Amino acid sequence: MAVRVDETENGVVLLTLVGTGEKNNLDTEALLDLADTARALATRPGMRALVVAGQGDVFCGGRIGKKGLSRASDVAEDLNAILKVNSAFAALPVPTVLAVEGEAFGWGFGMSAQADYVVAAEDARFALPEMSHGMPPLIVLSYLFRFVSYKRGFELSLTSREISAADAERYGIVTQVVPHGAALAAALEVAAFIAAQDPMSIALLRKFGREAAELSNPQLSEYAVSLMSVLLAERAQKPHG
Template identity: 30%
Template structure:
């Protein structure tokens, strides 16, 4: 994870493009520590999260590291939910600049931010259903943005949507040309940073009031259960073996 400060703006860059910036242990640690560092820096007013390389913002979980043991799976998911919700819990505003695919956990990380700017090439999806699983953070947040029916459709089909559709659904604040993504994100961050610091932080706190709680716990408890089912093992193995899954048809 690269951490850079430009004036009053901290920029966190997911920096494993060879893995499509998947949520490896290093990137998860970098997200958590980077947002904490920005919150503790009195000079920083706004944080931007983006991805290295032009293909992906973040492709989601590092599926090859999944552990089917229920206890280990629950511990992993608790850690993952803490990371994915970190932008929401951060004291200062967070802008996500999505420069390519934002799938699974990558999409959920963006959902937890205060604003999403998307490059024209951006794509969003919660494809966990194709692995016999369900999204975690998105299952408790997506319907508040796109409505229950659309959230069910996205979660049950797992198909990606483009940047313009994401904008129409209210997921994305702005769609910008690829080459302007970071500069436009910085410009927005600078405008926010020019506003009264305490009022901005309180606005974020007030709008986010009531988030968390039982729905988070339900998501955390549901993930290990699904992971123990044969469909999840088949879906994950098929993904790793680059073949179509053969789910139980009973």
């Protein structure tokens, strides 16, 4: 399993990302597992808030896509795992609180942008490294400009520059910065506060707030997948050298 689910007190559920390597990367199967878990949690009786953390000292160093794909349809299927995760978390009836230690790169950065509340350790780092590998982060860009200005989002995508938790807070990606090692405890405190509120009011706040902010655009995300799948398939078909 790529995720571990633990019930805490008062209806707070802790979901831990269990990736591979010291960067806690998630591959396609792990993302599909995460999407299935989120869909199951959506119907979990008594859940009042969801906290998401990474195992060890890293939230997530990014996604690892399948290798050797040369057909656009196969690449699109691989990328669609990201959209399935995004859709499953957007459909949750309770707020999602992230606890970020270490790196939140690529997919981890995108997850941070979409969460309802993000607690980050002061030494956490955020980045979109895709362009350093010759691939524009179009899926993240399909919603990133809801949180940061176009110029800032373009610059972060273009340069693959790492930013601090303080900068991520200033740009609108992070909600709260805490000392190293304290992110999970602080996130659980936020979740406990949420769980103590009227559940119908919290559900309505999240649903209406996300709709008012236009946080998701499935058509734009699907368009991003189609553009990226063509680019990556054409690149794979070109002879090397």
